[in-house]
Amino acid sequence: MLTYDVSKTQGESLYLYIYDCIRRDIESGKLTADTPLPSKRSFAANLGVSNITVENAYAQLMAEGFIYSKPRKGFYVTPLSELPESPSSLQNDSLANRFKAAGALRKKSNPEQKTRVDYLSPLALFYQKNKRQDENEIVYDLTGRSSLPDSFPFSIWAKLMRENLSMKQADLLMPSPVGGVYEIRAAIANYLQDFRDMEVAPEQVIIGAGTEYLYGLIIQLLGMDKSYGLENPGYAKIKKIYESFNAACSLVEMDNCGIDMDSLEASGVQVLHTSPTHHFPLGIVTPMKRRHDLINWVAAENDRYIIEDDYDSELRLSGKPVPSLRSIDSTGRVIYMNTFTKSLASTIRISYMILPDGLLDRFNKKMSFYSCTVPSFEQYTLADFLGRGYFEKHLNRMRTRYKKVKAALLSEIKNNPQLSQGIISNADGGLHFLFHVESVLDDEYIVRKAKKLGILMAPLSRYYLDDEDKNKSSKGTFIISYSSIKEEQVAEVVRLLEETLFG
């Protein structure tokens, strides 16, 4: 396979470096006419770069005519005689000039296309086409990162948005305080009171453009000099955020009930970031006893805090609901967080936190200079969506749907002679469970095999944030998220899982 030394890039973008290497080999005749180029994925793996880097390099070569593509086949080297006489600006030039030149070439070849929406460079068009292709390649996503288009209430949302755009024009243009407009904060307070039995005042509700953004606000509020404790296993992303703020963080181990209290004490952290309602990826629902242990921990020192990340409590499908830490807290040092990215759509970017009374004045004093990061259009629309009962209906519809998919999945696995040898665990909480199989194969090999068959899934081992030993103890365990699977697809998904694991 084609190989280039990518460590040789000098400040320039990696994709331009690869582009240059291939281009030079084509122009010099080293790569001859109609030679097939390696597939994007294998080439990326070979070079040790991301798929998107190779994609970008190929896109640029395509845009400039050095390679061509055959549908469902791949990319081929353009014969020397047909090579474009490229404008000098395309050689050894910046990204920006290439974009401009590509746009100009296209304009020239299609002078009749005058509407601005069509004025996109070949690179952009290639991107768009490519996005479609990738969608088709992955048929079933078991990572929980995407949601099904029919899971979002588009028509209600459009109706509420339209009403606001015509009825609330003055309100929509008025800057909102950092925590959001009163309407959305009161709607969330009412919702938590009615459906989560939490007593919250609107003033305590702070909304923001996603949970990640709110983590940043909390770090700024509590201070970067605090030491933060993160669950292990857990989301690598959360660790990256703390590190991006230069905040010290330590990993805290989990046992069968959630946070391991010995590990927590030993870590010496001041702020614990935890998801007792439903841990990801282990799926643990922390029992009451352990919740009280956590509250005792936070009560023991005045500078201790808990960030309770309740990201998918709305989607609990079975088992008794457990009170949040915030509900049983008497210290005033539990910050509750939740999000609409799981329950509604990840792309509307609205999350919220509930500040305890004790932190409210400090927040208002220290952070009120910030503008709210959620557009007021979305704030009023979501306030109506909650206040008029649409959210409740939406959740009921989603829960019914997910319950059916889950039941079908568990039953199909049970009835499958091979898969029924595996062990399903922690299926009580939100929208995933763990599936463990004995296998000599490497976790990442299995995941790659699944991908080839059209299934995107992740091994548990990927979520251990520290050393290799921990990885080994979780070997052979996979996370099965079923939020983007339809009931009628379950049989096929299980068949593909069988082929992946035992085929």
Add this chain to the structure above:
Amino acid sequence: MLTYDVSKTQGESLYLYIYDCIRRDIESGKLTADTPLPSKRSFAANLGVSNITVENAYAQLMAEGFIYSKPRKGFYVTPLSELPESPSSLQNDSLANRFKAAGALRKKSNPEQKTRVDYLSPLALFYQKNKRQDENEIVYDLTGRSSLPDSFPFSIWAKLMRENLSMKQADLLMPSPVGGVYEIRAAIANYLQDFRDMEVAPEQVIIGAGTEYLYGLIIQLLGMDKSYGLENPGYAKIKKIYESFNAACSLVEMDNCGIDMDSLEASGVQVLHTSPTHHFPLGIVTPMKRRHDLINWVAAENDRYIIEDDYDSELRLSGKPVPSLRSIDSTGRVIYMNTFTKSLASTIRISYMILPDGLLDRFNKKMSFYSCTVPSFEQYTLADFLGRGYFEKHLNRMRTRYKKVKAALLSEIKNNPQLSQGIISNADGGLHFLFHVESVLDDEYIVRKAKKLGILMAPLSRYYLDDEDKNKSSKGTFIISYSSIKEEQVAEVVRLLEETLFG
């Protein structure tokens, strides 16, 4: 006037403290039936707290029946005989319980109100009413913080939003990379190419929920250990953001051409945050010579960067356009920033930055774990708005409007016997100019007087971020932003300015 010692609050919220003090005085009979309470503003000034704190305290007392209001008069003490028998939960209790109890009381007294949208506590209803009142009190806003409802293209926006909600459902639910979806980034790159003569590739465009959020990303990217230089005078908010990230910042002085190069060299900063296209509040448009000085400064050391904040370049009403620093930069260490909050609406929360090629890889490596903070709904809508030429039309309409308002303002001031003695300066750039008058009165006194007459404005002195000496040299200079004034209001605004300054 009523006076309480607000330094005595013990951890509780300031407004609840004030609420408790007043309530105790009412219940003890110290404040007798039908006694008028001080106006919110004078009471707040007297206690040294913000208006909103007093508002909240009054709102809570109203909600619980301890005080009542007369339209256009104010608040009065409820006679003892009519005092509510308050539920015990309202005494010595948390914000949350008060909200709950107030909601329950209201539900009880209006059992027929069953729709959820009406289920708001008296506190919430009071807030809503109050918001309306405040709007009416301030008739003319010369601070540039709000925009006129008819300045936003609601019908086009609603049309594009509706189209996307029905045509792009799958795309809308697909997570976008941290920099935004390709469509909006390409649309911005095309726009900058066509209208600002800047050569930019879509990959270099990073969008985010407001400029403040992007500052935070830049600080995380360049590092909190860098020293940052801020313009003085300038926005206090920018300084607060850097400080909130624990980044060292120094103030750099301005001369008639913009950044004072001696002050910049003396400051020893590594990253300069500047707005050469149109400084706020001084209104300076930095000439080419000084721009080259700035590029020479950044070129002199490898770890120097410039953050070029081009926040209102679209709204230049007169004078020749000047190339951006980014356009004349050869070092690859100028980060260009711009926003749609000035040119479209502050509440849609979309800003963008253009990373130089040299920072792109670092950004993608270090920051790509973040999700984009702009909802995909807004991203696609704005992409269409730009790509189909609506933004261009909108800007033309706004420029025409603002030009007329500006001309009318300047002419009215010139024809006013008193105001024509003042000096107008730096009216060439975006939507404000400076107005200087000789006055023995204190700047803040003048601003308070203006507010009573219905005009909200700010003195230049408020934007000096360091010592008092600088304040003195700018005494008597006021910022006149005319973006939320209609042409037919100009005569009245000028009359009120006259009354404020010479009445």
